[in-house]
Amino acid sequence: MITTKLKGQLVNISGNLLNVGDLAPCITLCSQDLKDTQVGGKKDFIQIIATVPSLDTDVCAEETRKFNEKASSLKGVEVIVVSQDLPFAVGRFCTTEGIENIKIASDFRDKSFSKAYGVLIDDSILEGLCARAIFVVDTKGVIVYKELCDDITHEPNYKKIYEAVKNA
Numbered sequence: 001m002i003t004t005k006l007k008g009q010l011v012n013i014s015g016n017l018l019n020v021g022d023l024a025p026c027i028t029l030c031s032q033d034l035k036d037t038q039v040g041g042k043k044d045f046i047q048i049i050a051t052v053p054s055l056d057t058d059v060c061a062e063e064t065r066k067f068n069e070k071a072s073s074l075k076g077v078e079v080i081v082v083s084q085d086l087p088f089a090v091g092r093f094c095t096t097e098g099i100e101n102i103k104i105a106s107d108f109r110d111k112s113f114s115k116a117y118g119v120l121i122d123d124s125i126l127e128g129l130c131a132r133a134i135f136v137v138d139t140k141g142v143i144v145y146k147e148l149c150d151d152i153t154h155e156p157n158y159k160k161i162y163e164a165v166k167n168a
Helices: 058-071 087-097 112-117 158-167
Strands: 002-006 009-014 027-031 036-039 046-051 077-083 103-106 133-137 143-148
Touching (some): 046 158, 058 087
Parallel strands (some): 077 103
16 A cells, blocks of 8 residues: 555555656546546656645645746746646636646546546545645656655655756
8 A cells, every 4th residue: 555644644545646758648538627637647848747735725826836836947847736626716716826837737527537547635625635745757658757745735846856857
């Protein structure tokens, strides 16, 4: 069983946690305007896929703002934040926070992304949400960097993420 922590307490994660060198499955998610959006797989650009429990939490909101700020300077890179938040809440968050440089997608319909990428929280008060993780996917659809945060309340290592993008 894969685990992380929530404020120091062990949390179980289900699904097939992908590793560096694995192909990133192409999954259809729901965008804030209720349209299908594809995440993962082979693309003409590098993907930074960040999974978060909910944009309505301080840490998730801060992480999303930081990615939005950095994204405009990343050429040939798409940043996608994935959560279980409803598209309506995502739209409200993006409007309120001025999120315009990244995509935000919801896995609320069937949790297929969370299961395929191995980030579905299996227990605790956050059961059914995404754990905090990062996947950097190169243009061939191969994961070149993966980080499952050691505690859901901790932000990812941005320096390592951007180094992976640079080397992809």
